Amino acid sequence: MGKTYMVVAEVRGGSLRQVTLEALQAVSIAKEDGDSTAAVLIGSQITPLASELANYVDGQVFSIDHPELEIYNPEAYLSVMKTVFERVSPDVIVLGHTAQGRDLGPVIAAHLAAGQISDVTAMEKNSDDVLYTRPLYAGKAFEQKQFTGGIQVVTIRPNNIDPASAATSPAEIVELEYAPAGSLRSIVKDIVRKTSGKVDLTEAKIVVSGGRGVKSAEGFKPLEELADVLHGAVGASRAACDAGYCDYSMQIGQTGKVVTPEIYIACGISGAIQHLAGMSQSRIIIAINKDPEAPIFKVADYGIVGDLFEVVPLLTQEFRKVLAV
Amino acid sequence: MNIFVLLKQTFDTEERIVISNGEISDDGVKYVMNPYDEYAVEEALLQRDQHGGTITVVSVGPDRTAEALRTALAMGADEAVLIQSDGLEADEYTVSRLLAAYLGQQSYDLILGGNFSVDSGGGQVAVRLAQLLGIPHTSSITKMTISGPQATVERDAEGDTETLEVSLPAVFTAQQGLNEPRYPSLPGIMKAKKKPFHQMTAAELGVSDTDAAAKTKRVSLSLPPKRQAGRILQGDYAQQAAELVHLLRTEAKLI
Known part of the structure; x- marks a missing residue:
């Protein structure tokens, strides 16, 4: 049985973030014949983005569309991920090292008792292992890390890995329901967008x-x-x-x-x-x-x-x- | 209110990094409290001033970490706990497991930490801890107000500001701008010497080596390629501006 790779996509300002395509590229670097890929798209009114994302995914796109998911919330997003995990058990999960991915990565890693390598700037395949390069002291030094076993969570730094090119055939889109387990203990009351229209x-x-x-x-x-x-x-x-x-x-x-x-x-x-x-x-x-x-x-x-x-x-x-x- | 602050000791940010024998050399290096954790300690002090309670600072690290914990005590924290990591192959998974084992035995209302550490910088531990304890968290906060069992916080989300209401107990990580960390005062430093300081091992917390074994390992270390000084442009400002744009087009091919 091959491995299952999962990319958690990210939406910002109504568009797919470039780092999502970079995460998909990271998967194609690591992937071998017989492995499969799934992407997870979470947000509100994301139908067109799901079709766009599907063009880059050689596998399945899980789309979870709900007004409550417009803004990232760790509890809500974890409950979505749990729903996805009922369908597919990933071996490797890749996210962008962004405000959202930096937070959601460790949430998922702790939930799955998985290791995580954060803020990856380069990766290389070394026979069966993948070596991940990441900065120490903000880039005064670099380390290469690898996983010792278990489920793997990786966050990749934007702008460092080339974006993926289109898949040979678009992914199947699977829409899942958002069914929050009870009321959330943290709620976003307001958001001031100081950066709208600006480049991150x-x-x-x-x-x-x-x-x-x-x-x-x-x-x-x-x-x-x-x-x-x-x-x-x-x-x-x-x-x-x-x-x-x-x-x-x-x-x-x-x-x-x-x-x-x-x-x-x-x-x-x-x-x-x-x-x-x-x-x-x-x-x-x-x-x-x-x-x-x-x-x-x-x-x-x-x-x-x-x-x-x-x-x-x-x-x-x-x-x-x-x-x- | 029972407040816990997660601390890490790091190299001072002015330190250069030297690799010798495949390890980062700590020869002559000045260690400090991770700068982001200073905001967490300060916020704990401010909240304790308003709501009463005690502050316990907790770290997983080698013996030298005691110094950073004593700095926090000198700033005004009440107690310190050092969970020994000597001899442990520790990654973020390990550290969060140890902290969860310790905090699982405590009664807590508020847990604060830094947004990330300036050394390894993954920003995983506090978020993992919240999951392991089964409590909510908000990372990268720039403002905090506590009223009864609820905290209202502002979060920096890549420049946007989110306002959240979070029910306590909860974990929060501090971003720059949250407050102005104080310097330890001389009386504070004297008092810190008499404050309770607990040391414990993973085994004493009921965590076996295999339980907390790291899920990741380092295979190599390197320094980034050294940058060379380039060229200083000449002429009047208008000529220099024109030349720069020209060079970016022809030499760097970026415009």
């Missing part, structure tokens, strides 16, 4: 990030304009967050988020070691800083020594020009 920081291909040199909350304006032109996201250093220029949810570093975009533009960031841990795996790093001695220049592919308030608007203009063509 950890998934952004381009990140424009500000540090102490940005000087104020208003100082982030030119960075936001540059990010908008590039369809990127805005991040910040710890110094900028501590100074109250921006929200902690924007912090990049060993405390805060780790990002691995194609292009990272550091504006007025000196490059403390704890910040470097959160961004030095970016493909191209650009540093803009007044201080030519700033450590950020030691890791930057391209550096501009100068005042970010003069340089950033010029860059925005320049990108606008070339992207308009």
Whole structure:
């Protein structure tokens, strides 16, 4: 009997998240002949997304559609997963290492008494075993891990594994009922979407990030304009967050988020070691800083020594020009 | 209110990582309380100030972990518990099993922890613990108000803010912005020396080695490739901006 792989898909802003396709790709890396794949899609009004997802899954898509499932809730989502487990017993479960997957992964792992390897950035098949690479100290070091047995839960970091391509034939869609077991002990009362329409920081291909040199909350304006032109996201250093220029949810570093975009533009960031841990795996790093001695220049592919308030608007203009063509 | 705080001791975030003999070297390394756990300790203190009760800080770790626990006592926690991990092959499964075995014998209203640890960073343990204890949890909270048997919390969900009502007992993990952790005061440090400090082993908690055996293991360690300093652009700002965009197109081929 082959193994059963299961991907827990994720919906954000009415679309399937890219990391779901990356999780499916992770499964195709690990999978062998005779293994099967299932995907689980949980949300509200997700019928079109189920058909979209089915195009990428060589197996079954379980779709659980209910108004109460619109926003992630660990108890509700676990009860859904239990319903799915009555149909299929997975050997390996893959989720995105996102706000949702980071939470749901360990919920499922504890429920199934399974091991979990979190925040995987690369994987490789080594005869029968799969070796999972993940960062330590936010990327100051990397470890390769493997499972010693039992059911396996894996969360993968967005933007690191290529997305899956379309399956040879679309998956069968199985709709399951949501039947919560009793009343929930935690209930979402309200949600303030500060990020609607914006690119998520950890998934952004381009990140424009500000540090102490940005000087104020208003100082982030030119960075936001540059990010908008590039369809990127805005991040910040710890110094900028501590100074109250921006929200902690924007912090990049060993405390805060780790990002691995194609292009990272550091504006007025000196490059403390704890910040470097959160961004030095970016493909191209650009540093803009007044201080030519700033450590950020030691890791930057391209550096501009100068005042970010003069340089950033010029860059925005320049990108606008070339992207308009 | 019986409050428990889950603690981990980690390298200071300013430390560089050195690998020697296939292990991460801790030679000369400064250890601190995991920064996210500081928020958890502070929140416990704030809640105890408002609602009364006791705070017990709990850690699974080697002997040196006692120092981080004493820091929490110096901040104002009442008791510390160190569950010895020496000689154990521990992963997140193991640690959560040990914590669940200990907490299963306690009476608790509120359990707080950090959102993740800045070393291995999986963010699994607190969430697993809630499942093992059969109580609800909310991760990554930035605000907490407790009224009777219910907590109202704000959760950071990738930049969006969710407001939740959660019935206690429950587990919460702290995100940055939850509060401003205090520094231990000198009298606090003196008092900490006299506070109850319990040590126990897995066996004493009724957990056998096979019960809590790790489900995952490390097979290798490496450092990321070192980045080279690139080039500093020249000319006036407008020229530099134009050159940068040109280089991104032609050299990096990203635009």
